[in-house]
Structure formats: C-alpha cells, structure tokens
Amino acid sequence: MQDAHSHSAISQSPVWQALQEQAAQLKRRRLADLFAGDPQRASDFSLELPQFLLDFSKNHIDRSVFVNLLRLAEEAGLDQWRADLFAGEPINVTEGRPVLHPALRGGLAEDLEIGGVSVTGGVEAELQRLKELVVLLHNGALTGCSGKRITDVVNLGVGGSHLGPQTAIEALRAYRKGDVAVHFVSNVDGAQLTDVLVGLDAESTLFIVSSKTFTTSETMTNARSALKWLQRAAPDEAVEVLLQRHFVGVTASPEKAQQFGILPERTYRFWDWVGGRYSLWSVIGLPIAIACGFENFRALLDGAADMDHHFREAPFAQNAPVIMALLSVWYCTFMGYPAHAVLPYDQALHMLPAYLQQADMESNGKSTNRAGVEVDYATGPLIWGQTGINGQHAFYQYLHQSPEVVPADFIGSVTAGHDLEGHHEILLANMFAQSQALMNGVDAESVGRELAAKGLSQEEIKRLTPFKVHRGGKPSNTILLKELDPRSLGGLIALYEHKIFVQGVILQIYSFDQWGVELGKGLASKLEPKLAAADLADEDDSTAQLIEYYRRNKCGAVTPTELPEVEVAESAGEQA
Numbered sequence: 001m002q003d004a005h006s007h008s009a010i011s012q013s014p015v016w017q018a019l020q021e022q023a024a025q026l027k028r029r030r031l032a033d034l035f036a037g038d039p040q041r042a043s044d045f046s047l048e049l050p051q052f053l054l055d056f057s058k059n060h061i062d063r064s065v066f067v068n069l070l071r072l073a074e075e076a077g078l079d080q081w082r083a084d085l086f087a088g089e090p091i092n093v094t095e096g097r098p099v100l101h102p103a104l105r106g107g108l109a110e111d112l113e114i115g116g117v118s119v120t121g122g123v124e125a126e127l128q129r130l131k132e133l134v135v136l137l138h139n140g141a142l143t144g145c146s147g148k149r150i151t152d153v154v155n156l157g158v159g160g161s162h163l164g165p166q167t168a169i170e171a172l173r174a175y176r177k178g179d180v181a182v183h184f185v186s187n188v189d190g191a192q193l194t195d196v197l198v199g200l201d202a203e204s205t206l207f208i209v210s211s212k213t214f215t216t217s218e219t220m221t222n223a224r225s226a227l228k229w230l231q232r233a234a235p236d237e238a239v240e241v242l243l244q245r246h247f248v249g250v251t252a253s254p255e256k257a258q259q260f261g262i263l264p265e266r267t268y269r270f271w272d273w274v275g276g277r278y279s280l281w282s283v284i285g286l287p288i289a290i291a292c293g294f295e296n297f298r299a300l301l302d303g304a305a306d307m308d309h310h311f312r313e314a315p316f317a318q319n320a321p322v323i324m325a326l327l328s329v330w331y332c333t334f335m336g337y338p339a340h341a342v343l344p345y346d347q348a349l350h351m352l353p354a355y356l357q358q359a360d361m362e363s364n365g366k367s368t369n370r371a372g373v374e375v376d377y378a379t380g381p382l383i384w385g386q387t388g389i390n391g392q393h394a395f396y397q398y399l400h401q402s403p404e405v406v407p408a409d410f411i412g413s414v415t416a417g418h419d420l421e422g423h424h425e426i427l428l429a430n431m432f433a434q435s436q437a438l439m440n441g442v443d444a445e446s447v448g449r450e451l452a453a454k455g456l457s458q459e460e461i462k463r464l465t466p467f468k469v470h471r472g473g474k475p476s477n478t479i480l481l482k483e484l485d486p487r488s489l490g491g492l493i494a495l496y497e498h499k500i501f502v503q504g505v506i507l508q509i510y511s512f513d514q515w516g517v518e519l520g521k522g523l524a525s526k527l528e529p530k531l532a533a534a535d536l537a538d539e540d541d542s543t544a545q546l547i548e549y550y551r552r553n554k555c556g557a558v559t560p561t562e563l564p565e566v567e568v569a570e571s572a573g574e575q576a
C-alpha cells in the first residue's frame with residue numbers, strides 16, 4: 001500500500017510554490033473587492049447538501065487560488081488516500097492499523113474482513129448488544145445489587161471516551177428519551193467525581209468505564225473510587241457483585257475490563273482500528289443511546305454515513321470536507337494564520353469547540369512528515385472557540401480589531417431547538433452580522449460619517465476615528481443546518497472528521513496516532529510517588545521546587561481509605 005503514496009515533499013511542488021505567491025497577493029486584496037469583481041461568487045463558493053448549506057464565499061481566495069488548492073489535493077494523492085481509508089488499508093502507519101471509523105456507521109462502500117471476520121457484521125452485532133442494554137435500562141429492568149432500578153448512569157472516561165458522547169448528548173437535548181439520567185466524569189480531579197456522586201443513590205447508579213485501552217490512569221482511578229463509593233454504601237456486599245451489577249465496560253481491550261471484574265456480558269467492545277477521538281460512533285456512544293434512545297443514536301450514525309458517502313463520491317471541487325480542509329491549509333500553512341475559531345450559534349452545540357479541539361489538534365498537531373522528516377511549514381491550526389453569542393461578549397473584540405487574523409467557522413440552524421418567540425431571529429441575525437462585520441470591517445471614512453451624524457465635532461471625530469476603524473478582511477465559513485437533529489449532527493461531526501483527514505494527507509503527516517500525549521503521561525506516573533517523598537535530585541530545579549513547595553504546604557495527608565484496593569492490571573504507554 002505504501003508504494004501507492006509518494007513521499008516526495010509536497011512543499012517542493014510547483015503548485016505549492018504558486019500558492020505561496022498567491023498568498024502574498026491575496027493578503028493585499030479586500031474581501032469586499034473579491035465579491036465586487038465576481039457576481040457569482042456567493043453561489044459558486046457555496047455548497048448545498050441535504051442537511052446544510054456551506055457558504056465558503058467569505059474566504060480570502062479567488063477562483064485561481066481555489067483551482068490551485070484543488071490541484072494541491074491532487075498533487076498530495078488525496079484520491080488514493082481516500083480510497084485507502086475506505087478500503088481498510090493500514091493508513092495509520094506508525095501504529096500499523098487501518099482507520100475504519102466509517103465502518104461503525106455504515107459508511108463503507110463494501111464490507112471488509114479483518115482476520116477473516118466481517119467488519120460490518122461485528123459492528124452490527126455489538127450495536128445490537130448495546131441496544132438490548134438500552135432497552136433494559138429504559139424499561140427499568142436493569143437493577144443494582146439491592147434490586148433497585150438503575151436510574152443514573154455515570155460515564156467514566158476521558159478524551160475520546162468522553163467528549164464525543166457528551167457533545168452529542170448536549171447537542172441532542174431536544175431528543176432525550178427515557179428517564180435514565182446520564183452524568184460524565186472525565187477529570188481525575190476528585191472534585192468532579194465527588195460533585196457527581198453527591199446527588200446520586202449508590203443502589204440505583206451504574207458506572208460505564210469507558211476506555212479504549214482500559215489503562216488510562218485518570219479513568220481507572222475514577223473507576224476504583226466509584227467502586228469504593230459503592231462499597232461504602234453497601235459494606236456487606238461482595239466487591240465482585242458490586243462490579244458485576246453496577247459496572248459496564250466499553251473498551252477495545254475486553255480482557256482488561258474482565259480483569260477489573262466487569263462481566264463479559266456487560267463488556268461492550270470496539271476495535272483498535274477506531275481511534276479514540278473517532279470513537280463516538282462505536283459502543284463509546286452508549287451514553288448517547290441511553291440519553292437519546294437507540295433510534296436517535298442510529299440516526300446519528302446514518303447522518304455520518306451520509307457524509308462518508310458524500311466525501312467518498314463527490315469531486316473535490318464540490319466536496320465539503322475537502323473544501324474546508326483546503327481552506328484550513330490555505331490559512332494555516334500559506335497565509336500564516338495559526339488559529340481557527342469554531343463559533344456555534346446554537347447553545348446545544350456548546351461543547352463542539354472542545355470536541356473539535358481533540359479531533360483536530362490531537363490528529364494534526366504534528367511536525368514530522370510521513371517520511372520521518374521535520375516539516376518546514378505550519379501544520380494543523382490551534383482550534384478554539386465557544387458559543388458565538390457568549391464569545392461576542394468576551395473575545396470577539398480580538399477577532400475584530402486585533403492585528404491577528406483568525407479564520408472562523410460560524411455554525412447555526414434555520415430551525416430553533418426551542419419554542420421561545422423572538423430568540424432565534426436575534427441569534428441568527430447576530431451570526432450573519434458577525435461574519436459580515438469581520439469580512440467588511442468599517443473604514444475611517446464611514447466611521448467619520450457615523451460620528452458626524454451623531455453630532456460630534458470635527459476634533460472629536462478625528463480623535464475617535466482610529467479607535468473605531470475595523471480593518472475587516474477576516475475570513476469565515478458559515479455552516480447553516482436546516483435543523484440540528486441526530487442525522488444532521490452525525491453529518492456535521494463526520495464533515496469535520498474527514499476535513500481533518502484531508503488536511504493531514506495534504507500536509508503529509510499521519511493524523512491517526514498521538515505520540516505527543518505519551519511523554520507527559522509517562523512523566524506524571526514517575527512524579528506521582530515523588531509528591532509524597534523520595535529524592536528530587538534527578539528532577540530539574542523548577543520541578544523540584546514545585547514539588548518541595550507542595551510538600552511543605554499540603555494540609556494533612558490524603559485520607560487513607562479503609563477499603564481494599566481493587567487489583568487492576570495497568571499497562572502504560574498503550575495508544576488510544
């Protein structure tokens with residue numbers, strides 16, 4: 001498979017050089033002028049898919065740049081990489097695995113076999129098991145040790161084993177089903193677990209230990225503390241029984257879940273060919289199915305499969321993930337804008353920026369190309385953002401008047417997710433206004449006219465004008481969904497997933513490993529025992545000083561628990 005891909009440095013290609021020159025020219029062109037000189041621009045630089053309109057006309061490109069960006073995708077061998085992704089080739093080369101999250105949602109053109117087993121068959125079988133669990137929970141048939149019905153489920157997981165499910169549940173707040181409450185604990189900071197447990201009854205609480213590797217220290221620590229909490233509530237109950245009745249495991253390492261004490265029939269599996277940050281479509285999505293019902297979870301998968309189909313089939317020039325990826329490469333790599341804002345004008349999407357931070361930055365925050373050589377260009381951008389209206393009253397000042405340019409994605413829905421009158425029009429008007437203001441800005445002449453109309457003196461106008469000028473020229477995409485429902489949410493998330501993949505292909509980096517998170521993990525487990533005692537001579541002066549300060553100032557010792565530790569085999573350094 002590798003031979004099918006060229007390792008020649010893309011940054012040496014003529015189209016790369018051409019784009020570099022164009023970037024310098026385009027920086028001097030006003031976005032408003034690009035519209036003025038091209039009456040078809042808005043419609044030609046837009047794409048209407050069944051679930052949404054993508055308007056990418058407010059970007060700092062002209063037709064010739066767009067053509068060159070499409071050439072760059074060809075030059076990068078995107079066609080072949082895309083085919084290899086869907087064919088299950090081991091494109092996660094550094095981990096020697098295929099990348100098959102589309103298979104989890106019916107997104108492959110044809111079924112595949114891995115180790116002689118049908119991928120689609122395995123996925124469907126696991127989904128059916130998940131559905132049965134959801135039905136049991138919704139029917140009140142799942143009970144804890146004391147026979148009480150399970151009413152609360154706590155997902156213990158971090159990163160991809162947390163962000164996808166919670167983002168989707170928040171987004172689908174209008175699609176809740178059943179009366180089982182779902183809670184999330186991702187942080188090893190015990191404050192989070194404590195806060196969640198405070199309101200819960202141990203007899204009716206079920207924990208989902210959600211971890212691809214089942215070795216992530218934060219998640220396993222939370223799982224052990226959850227077990228101790230159950231033990232405190234039912235001191236006469238055997239630990240094994242508590243584990244069997246109050247724990248579910250969701251993992252690509254089922255044997256580790258069972259070592260922990262979770263029943264095989266309560267262990268739901270996925271596979272190492274699903275990256276942690278791409279796993280919400282797998283049994284990792286169990287909390288979504290519990291909170292919103294299995295049918296809505298299925299609709300989410302269907303929406304993602306629609307996007308897989310679009311990405312697989314559409315020519316690059318009409319391919320939403322390809323276009324968004326090319327624009328991102330254009331800004332980050334050619335224009336030199338290192339950040340990208342995600343701005344949902346939909347409260348339900350409030351977690352989307354955090355979700356995309358992991359999806360994008362853990363995938364493309366790399367500086368070694370596929371040939372193992374350090375790149376000489378910027379790779380993926382810093383992704384940040386929050387709901388647009390809250391952002392407007394916080395950091396939009398920076399977007400409008402800082403010398404930096406931060407390209408942005410505005411995301412909203414035509415249909416409101418509530419029935420309060422008058423709110424949605426204000427929300428959408430703000431979204432449209434912000435992208436317009438960022439694009440056009442306001443020049444000194446217009447500011448002067450506005451101030452004169454308010455009756456200010458010439459002297460005051462002269463003094464105030466420089467502060468009120470907005471340079472404009474700040475680019476954005478707008479994704480306008482018809483409605484935020486399970487299907488369109490699936491499509492939206494898959495759109496970004498494929499965008500991230502395309503960016504990696506073009507920039508010649510491997511998007512599906514995450515070696516960069518390992519170093520810190522290893523050091524944390526080495527330093528943890530040193531917080532209590534031990535010689536700090538091996539540590540750098542700053543770290544030693546911090547630990548010494550901690551030792552001197554910590555109030556009392558950590559309360560030792562009288563409850564027995566549950567033996568859990570942890571193996572470090574596994575990749576999720």
Ligand SMILES: O=P(O)(O)OC[C@H]1O[C@](O)(CO)[C@@H](O)[C@@H]1O
Binds near residue numbers: 159210211214215576
């Ligand atoms: O699901 P696991 O194995 O607990 O891993 C959790 C997260 O940790 C990471 O490996 C690194 O932070 C992510 O890629 C992953 O989503």
